[in-house]
Amino acid sequence: MAVKTFTDNTSLPASDINAYLNNGGLVYIKQQTIGNAVSSVVVTSAFSNDYDNYRIIISGTVVSAATNSMYMTINGSTGATYAANGIYMAPNLGTIGALSQAPAVTGFWLGISGATFSATYDVMNPFSAKATNVNGQSASSGGTTYNNTFMGGDSNAASSTGFTIVQQITTLTGGIITVYGYRKS
Amino acid sequence: MTKPNIQIEDEVREMTEEEYADYLRVTEHAFKVPDVVADVVEETPVVDEPSEGEQL
Numbered sequence: 484m485a486v487k488t489f490t491d492n493t494s495l496p497a498s499d500i501n502a503y504l505n506n507g508g509l510v511y512i513k514q515q516t517i518g519n520a521v522s523s524v525v526v527t528s529a530f531s532n533d534y535d536n537y538r539i540i541i542s543g544t545v546v547s548a549a550t551n552s553m554y555m556t557i558n559g560s561t562g563a564t565y566a567a568n569g570i571y572m573a574p575n576l577g578t579i580g581a582l583s584q585a586p587a588v589t590g591f592w593l594g595i596s597g598a599t600f601s602a603t604y605d606v607m608n609p610f611s612a613k614a615t616n617v618n619g620q621s622a623s624s625g626g627t628t629y630n631n632t633f634m635g636g637d638s639n640a641a642s643s644t645g646f647t648i649v650q651q652i653t654t655l656t657g658g659i660i661t662v663y664g665y666r667k668s
Numbered sequence: 669m670t671k672p673n674i675q676i677e678d679e680v681r682e683m684t685e686e687e688y689a690d691y692l693r694v695t696e697h698a699f700k701v702p703d704v705v706a707d708v709v710e711e712t713p714v715v716d717e718p719s720e721g722e723q724l
Binding site: 515516517518519520521522523524525526527550551552554556561563569571580582584587588589590592595629649651652654 | 695698
C-alpha cells in the first residue's frame with residue numbers, strides 16, 4: 484500500500500482510517516505476565532487463522548539459576564519432531580559455542596539463560612497445516628551470562644493455537660510474554 | 669515429591685503427573701553448556717608449585 488500524506492484541516496475518510504488500521508505491520512494479540520517460580524508457562528489462544536507468522540517477546544524474566552536452557556513447545560506438536568541449531572556466547576569469553584539438536588527433541592531451543600533473560604523471535608506457520616519454523620535471539624544479564632541466537636523447525640504439520648515456555652531444571656519469576664501477529668494484507 | 673509449578677494463563681499451581689511427564693519429556697534432551705566452557709567461566713586461581721630445591 485502506498486503511503487498517503489495527510490494534511491491539516493481536511494476530512495479524514497473512514498476508508499483511509501480502515502486501510503491504515505488493516506495494513507499495519509505487527510498487530511498486538513495478547514500479553515501474559517509470568518508468575519512466581521514457575522518452570523512452565525502456558526499461553527493459550529495465541530495463534531489463529533488471522534495470521535501466518537508471529538513475533539513473540541519474552542521480556543526480563545528472572546531465572547533462579549543460570550546456565551540452563553529455555554524451550555518453547557507448540558500445543559499441536561508433542562512428539563520429538565523438533566530440530567534446532569544455536570549459537571551461545573559469554574561476554575567474558577572470546578569463544579562461540581554451537582548447538583545442534585537433530586529431531587530427538589520436543590521443543591524449540593530459545594537459548595541458555597543468565598540471571599535475567601529476554602528473547603525476541605519469530606514463529607512461522609504454527610497455526611497453518613505446515614511445518615513450523617522459529618528464529619530469533621535471546622540475551623541475559625547478571626550471574627553467568629549467555630547471549631544466544633537460534634533457529635529451528637518442527638516437521639509436524641499439525642495446527643497449534645498456543646505454546647508453552649519450558650525452563651530446564653530452574654524456575655522463572657516475573658517478566659512479560661507478548662505475542663504479535665504479522666498482518667497478512 | 670513436590671513437582672515444579674506450571675502457569676496456565678494467570679493461574680499458577682503445581683504440575684499434575686501428566687504435566688510433569690510432559691515437562692520431563694521436553695527437558696530430558698535439553699541442552700547444557702559443555703563442562704569445558706563452564707570450567708572456563710568458573711576461573712580457579714593458579715598456585716605456583718615450589719621448584720626443586722627451593723626452600724619453603
